[in-house]
Amino acid sequence: AQSVTQPDIHITVSEGASLELRCNYSYGATPYLFWYVQSPGQGLQLLLKYFSGDTLVQGIKGFEAEFKRSQSSFNLRKPSVHWSDAAEYFCAVVTNAGKSTFGDGTTLTVKP
Amino acid sequence: DTGVSQDPRHKITKRGQNVTFRCDPISEHNRLYWYRQTLGQGPEFLTYFQNEAQLEKSRLLSDRFSAERPKGSFSTLEIQRTEQGDSAMYLCASSLGQQTLSTDTQYFGPGTRLTVL
Numbered sequence: 306a307q308s309v310t311q312p313d314i315h316i317t318v319s320e321g322a323s324l325e326l327r328c329n330y331s332y333g334a335t336p337y338l339f340w341y342v343q344s345p346g347q348g349l350q351l352l353l354k355y356f357s358g359d360t361l362v363q364g365i366k367g368f369e370a371e372f373k374r375s376q377s378s379f380n381l382r383k384p385s386v387h388w389s390d391a392a393e394y395f396c397a398v399v400t401n402a403g404k405s406t407f408g409d410g411t412t413l414t415v416k417p
Numbered sequence: 418d419t420g421v422s423q424d425p426r427h428k429i430t431k432r433g434q435n436v437t438f439r440c441d442p443i444s445e446h447n448r449l450y451w452y453r454q455t456l457g458q459g460p461e462f463l464t465y466f467q468n469e470a471q472l473e474k475s476r477l478l479s480d481r482f483s484a485e486r487p488k489g490s491f492s493t494l495e496i497q498r499t500e501q502g503d504s505a506m507y508l509c510a511s512s513l514g515q516q517t518l519s520t521d522t523q524y525f526g527p528g529t530r531l532t533v534l
Contacts, residue, residue, distance in 0.1 A: 309459075337519045348421065348508060348525035349460070356520055395459050403518025407459030 311408035328396030421526035440509030447514030
C-alpha cells in the first residue's frame with residue numbers, strides 16, 4: 306500500500322527566508338504527486354502537481370517542487386516566504402487507480 | 418463564488434444522534450469525493466461518486482455512514498448513531514471528471530467540522 310511521510314510536523318522560518326518542506330512517498334509504480342495548502346477554517350488548495358515529464362514543477366504563489374525518484378521524494382520549496390504563507394501543507398500521492406493518500410501535514414509558522 | 422460549498426460549517430451533536438452534511442460541487446463537475454480529517458492528520462478518503470454512481474467506498478466508511486448523490490449534483494453524507502470517534506472535519510471535493518482518476522484535479526470545500534459530545 307502507498308504511504309506518504311512528511312517528517313517535519315512544524316517548521317518556523319523568518320519572513321523573506323527560503324523554505325523547504327519535505328515529502329517522502331512509498332509506492333510501487335510511478336506516482337502522481339500533489340502539494341496542497343490549508344489555512345485555518347479553509348479547505349485544501351492545490352499548489353502544484355507532478356504527473357510526468359520535467360521533474361521540477363512550478364506552482365501557484367511562487368512555490369515549486371522537485372520529484373526525485375531515486376530518493377522517493379517530492380519536496381516543496383519557496384525562495385522567499387511571505388507572512389501569508391503561514392498555513393498547513395499536505396503532500397499527497399495518488400495511485401493509478403485514483404486512490405489518494407495524504408501525509409499528516411507540516412505546519413508552517415512565519416516569523417516577522 | 419463558484420467553488421465547492423459545504424453546509425453546515427460546524428455541527429455539534431450528542432452521541433447517538435444522526436447528522437447529515439451537504440456538499441455542493443462546482444457546477445458541471447462529474448466527480449465528487451468525501452474525506453475525513455482528524456486533528457493532526459491529513460485527509461482520509463471515504464468515498465467518491467461519478468455522477469450519481471458511488472464507485473468506491475473506503476473501509477473507513479462503516480455501516481453507520483451513508484452517502485448519496487441522487488441527481489448527480491449535490492451530495493449528502495449521513496452518520497447514524499454518532500460516536501465520539503466520529504468527531505472530525507468532513508471535507509468534500511469535486512473534479513471535472515474528464516481525465517483519469519489519478520490526474521483529475523480535485524477542488525476542496527471548506528469542510529464541516531463535527532463535534533460529538
